[in-house]
Amino acid sequence: MTTATVPVGMTTTKAPFIEQAQKNGEIYIRQPYELYSDDNQDTWRRLYARIKPRWEKYANRKFLEGVNNLALDPNNVPKLEDINKFLQPLSGFKAKAVSGYVPAYVFFDCLRTRAFPTTVTIRDGSKLDYLPEPDIFHDVAGHVPMHTDRHFADVLVRFGEVAREAADHVKNIADEHERLLHLESIIKAMARFFWFTIEFGLMRDKPGSKELKVYGSGLLSSYGEIEHCVTSPGVQRFPFQLEWVINQYFEIDHYQPLLFIVDSFEHLFGEVERLEAWMKEGKLDNVSPGEPEIQEADLKSFLEADTGR
Numbered sequence: 001m002t003t004a005t006v007p008v009g010m011t012t013t014k015a016p017f018i019e020q021a022q023k024n025g026e027i028y029i030r031q032p033y034e035l036y037s038d039d040n041q042d043t044w045r046r047l048y049a050r051i052k053p054r055w056e057k058y059a060n061r062k063f064l065e066g067v068n069n070l071a072l073d074p075n076n077v078p079k080l081e082d083i084n085k086f087l088q089p090l091s092g093f094k095a096k097a098v099s100g101y102v103p104a105y106v107f108f109d110c111l112r113t114r115a116f117p118t119t120v121t122i123r124d125g126s127k128l129d130y131l132p133e134p135d136i137f138h139d140v141a142g143h144v145p146m147h148t149d150r151h152f153a154d155v156l157v158r159f160g161e162v163a164r165e166a167a168d169h170v171k172n173i174a175d176e177h178e179r180l181l182h183l184e185s186i187i188k189a190m191a192r193f194f195w196f197t198i199e200f201g202l203m204r205d206k207p208g209s210k211e212l213k214v215y216g217s218g219l220l221s222s223y224g225e226i227e228h229c230v231t232s233p234g235v236q237r238f239p240f241q242l243e244w245v246i247n248q249y250f251e252i253d254h255y256q257p258l259l260f261i262v263d264s265f266e267h268l269f270g271e272v273e274r275l276e277a278w279m280k281e282g283k284l285d286n287v288s289p290g291e292p293e294i295q296e297a298d299l300k301s302f303l304e305a306d307t308g309r
């Protein structure tokens, strides 16, 4: 397809370029930078300008360093290739444009190889606050600055390795029904772990400190929730507890009422290792039911995983 035939606009759920890629079954795409409209650029500018002061107040220092190190442009939707020029030398990570939903195993396996599946559409400028889908502001302004930190990057890679181990683990279960039940439970446990850390995690400013900073990307990309999560008396904040986290359902359509605190990225790395050990011991085989629902495509992606062994 030539760009001349594609209407301008990269608004989430209203981008013809993306619809076409999805129709063609393409997960990985190029970032069609010429298609961002003036409105799209303006949306980025407004999102960035209003959240910047809140980052300075609530974000953990590694994130703030990351924003500087990536030279994120306040005025223009970032070009992934520019971001990657700064990012790759720091941690080996790169942002990789995708057309939308990525099946669970494929997503985690990308992390293992230090690629981050990145949404390239941007939310509708008339609704800056809430959107159920990820967009480039969530992915690039919320996630990618964290990937500049070596320790945080290692956590993501380790998490990708857990997915690979999990795919191997379930392949050894002979009974098909049992295999599917265990797999669904393991993916649920992994999704909950990811949610309460990478997406919505809080961290102590310094070891032993009572002051909390935000490192979860769902919080870092939300103008309202980044403040609410730290200051609201209505939010429960507990030290990270693995057994609780993997059995705790979550809902995506409102501010999170319950969050978990880690001491450091080294602490978080240790918890990912524990998650892996628990998976191997069968402790993730029967976690509590409830959200998130695991899609057929997610199960399939694990069952068909090529773990190269």
Ligand SMILES: [Fe+2]
Residues within 6 Å of the ligand: 134, 138, 143, 199, 217, 218
């Ligand atoms: Fe995210």
